[in-house]
Amino acid sequence: MNASYLRRYTELPALIYMLSERRITLLDPASWDDSNDSHYLELYRDKKKLKSVLALCFTQADETYHHWRVFAGGSGGVCVRFKRAPFLAAMKRQSGLKASAVNYLTMEDIRGHKIAVRDLPFLKRYAFQHENEFRLVYESKSDSVPKLDIELPLSCIGRITLSPWVHPALSAHVKQLLRSIDGCAKLEIVRSTLISNAEWKKLGETAS
Numbered sequence: 001m002n003a004s005y006l007r008r009y010t011e012l013p014a015l016i017y018m019l020s021e022r023r024i025t026l027l028d029p030a031s032w033d034d035s036n037d038s039h040y041l042e043l044y045r046d047k048k049k050l051k052s053v054l055a056l057c058f059t060q061a062d063e064t065y066h067h068w069r070v071f072a073g074g075s076g077g078v079c080v081r082f083k084r085a086p087f088l089a090a091m092k093r094q095s096g097l098k099a100s101a102v103n104y105l106t107m108e109d110i111r112g113h114k115i116a117v118r119d120l121p122f123l124k125r126y127a128f129q130h131e132n133e134f135r136l137v138y139e140s141k142s143d144s145v146p147k148l149d150i151e152l153p154l155s156c157i158g159r160i161t162l163s164p165w166v167h168p169a170l171s172a173h174v175k176q177l178l179r180s181i182d183g184c185a186k187l188e189i190v191r192s193t194l195i196s197n198a199e200w201k202k203l204g205e206t207a208s
Contacts, residue, residue, distance in 0.1 A: 005158060006058040006087060006134055008080045009071035012174070015078045015160065019181045023149040026054035026138050037124055041137075044120040051144040053137065055121065058082070060101065061132040063194060068164060075170075077163040079192070087156040091136060094150045098137045104129035154183050164192040 032038040045053040171191040
């Protein structure tokens, strides 16, 4: 884990929107794959009598195969590495927003644990602990909204990594497209070598 960064695994269309509009988007968690997780956010909304609860997930972990395959699978996946301190400072300008690391509990833990309503958005089963998740949660008692765009200074972005499955012959064109977006010419954009790294292979060849 690198405490200086937060990573967001997503898809190329979401990245293009983020860069073009200078905004990052929180959505309704109802569509999340893990229904245990979305259920706790629904409970949080109901118990606090809120009109809206929206969320967005990041990881505090270094690059992993799991994150790519599950959250950004295929050639259109991307990973945005945010500079943690300036990114969170920018997010905190939005009223109604909470930011916290997720706390992972086993079934045994939660059976003997008195759950506080305030903790519901940041609890998850221990089987997911390797994801090392960090979460933004927006709540509103007055407005029912399906999404929330928060202003994002591009200076918060440290690096953009393209999918390890994007063909090397295409990655240069994707980088060119992204850098052609207004204000993005100097962004650091690389292609992941997680599943095919020339140096790793070369070092293996020195075995004797």
